[in-house]
Amino acid sequence: MLRSNEKAVAYLQKGIDFFISISLWCFVYYIRFEHFSDAQEGLWNEFLRAGIVMASATVFIFYRKGLYRSFRLRPLYDEVVASLKANCLANLVVVAFLYLVFDDRLSRAVLVGYFFASSVTYVLFRVFLRHLLRRLRRDGKNMRHVLLIGNGAAIERYVRNVKSYSEAGIGFKGWVDSGGLAEKYSIKSLTFSEIEDNERLRPDSFVCGYEGDEVSKLDGILRKIYNDVVPIIVLPDLKYAVVGHDIDSIAGVPAFVLNEPKFSFFDIFAKRIFDILASGVGLLLLSPLLFVLGILVKVSSPGPVFYGQERIGLDGHRFRMWKFRSMRMDTASGGGSSIPGWTVKNDPRRTKIGTFIRGTSIDELPQLWNVFIGDMSLVGPRPEQPFFVEKFKNEIPAYMLRHKMKAGITGWAQVNGWRGDTSLHKRIECDLYYIRNWSLLLDMEILLRTVLVVYGDKNAY
Known part of the structure; x- marks a missing residue:
């Protein structure tokens, strides 16, 4: 669901994370083996190979844990916690791998020092990136423009959350079939014919949501827009999902599972x-x-x-x-x-x-x-x-x-x-x-x- 510039940001993040990892690894190695008189010599090549493994594994695990996806509508706390968990997992996995593969045991001081240094640095980097993106969005850059379709509690809650979180950088092109909600939230009310006839109204993504008897409208809506390169987000009617929901695959068919608590x-x-x-x-x-x-x-x-x-x-x-x-x-x-x-x-x-x-x-x-x-x-x-x-x-x-x-x-x-x-x-x-x-x-x-x-x-x- 990333636009091309957001994909570029994601690739840039991966490169910076790799650079942070390898730089900190070398820095901690330098402190341990160049500033202590009892340090062993001749280990640079071995530690450099281990550092490349650590940096590569860190980027891979960060990717698998979703740290290169958009955190627009999630608080900084969520991103910081996710970063710390992913870095901890990366360190545990790599340390186990290195102790199995390398003949000589690596310095525990380097491993512990790297873990704390990388945890702090990754958090600071994400705080800085958040601040930078917030400033860009205040200037109208790095914005995502959404076209709303439908009415009901779910889409109204989405609009309310977006409006209360202005630094997310999400703007509304308009609202089709709002049932009066467009006027309530001061968003331009549109029809499908206006969207089809006006290229300027083309959004970065569609957000659709109906509930109750009007859910049947979704079939006709999706038939009109599904064959488009613009991403489509459907907000399901989950008022009966009181204790949670999940998406599963049943006999190869994607399905919402209601009221199954998400406990691992x-x-x-x-x-x-x-x-x-x-x-x-x-x-x-x-x-x-x-x-x-x-x-x-x-x-x-x-x-x-x-x-x-x-x-x-x-x-x-x-x-x-x-x-x-x-x-x-x-x-x-x-x-x-x-x-x-x-x-x-x-x-x-x-x-x-x-x-x-x-x-x-x-x-x-x-x-x-x-x-x-x-x-x-x-x-x-x-x-x-x-x-x-x-x-x-x-x-x-x-x-x-x-x-x-x-x-x-x-x-x-x-x-x-x-x-x-x-x-x-x-x-x-x-x-x-x-x-x-x-x-x-x-x-x-x-x-x-x-x-x-x-x-x-x-x-x-």
Whole structure:
């Protein structure tokens, strides 16, 4: 989708990145072997060959990671993070390759020095390039002119984002079939006949978007413009893609996959390893407390120490979630009855010790075992009883999508105050937000906020 001048910029970037890599490699070599008295001599040719390998691999990995594509509508932060990740990967791959191929081991000081020097330099270069392009676009250069076709929420959101990010250098030639949106955003309203008859209106790309019943118009629109060298961008109607979407190939046919969270194998593996380690350490460290609580529960009223209740987890899987029993055995919830129900404030069913452990949430600690064996995660949407799942799945939009993530002991809803007898709609909104934005850092933030906020929360009954 790059125009010829943007392709030239991409080629120039590759050349500069190669030059940065080889220059820094030689500079770090010079510092290590020319300024230290204990340095070995006669290694220049070997290090130069290794530097060429490093520079070539860096450019290739930067290319594969999309760093030479346009970042017009993406913040500088995204480009910086992508650059650091790609440079880290390039260093790891090349170091592994060099240690396998080269007979003599390369200096670790050079490798470490090069990694930090290149990371800083690549970031500074991209910051400088952003600043340069911003100045050019202010002068009307390096602009991309778009012709809009269609109406609906997706194309309106696109226009709104472009207008709020003026440094992207995107201008609008006009808007065809806007349904009144052109006037709202002060963009020239056009017809197809005007575009066909006026070469000056020829854009750098078409952006098309319809939704609802008007999606059928796309076929006629694309029939008119598909056989053109001008790139075409279609904004699909994704209002039902609540927790994300992806493009896949099914039987060789490109397809949108809706509501499948974009977690890689590494993401899932890392979350599971974190859960196993944290829950295992937690069970060991808290074992004296768990033992004492077990005795207190046992003597508070007749019945078992633990109470297991059937819940719905990942992909609708049923499992038994464990808690310290906090209610008498002859009551509806928390004591072994099959009657479903939620606890309420000043619930008369609680035992004396049950009031304390529910108020401090330590009745949930046995769920560390659920996490350790894989039924739950430390962080995720709270699992619900099958009765309520059946009740709410047809009453609350997107309710079942919360089961796209493994259930958790705590979650985004809980640390934001939507716990216990609170708004179910707000809890679902928080669960879906968590699934869309999941990361290990977010999990750690939620765990920290759980310690600070949830224990003693006014909604914990």
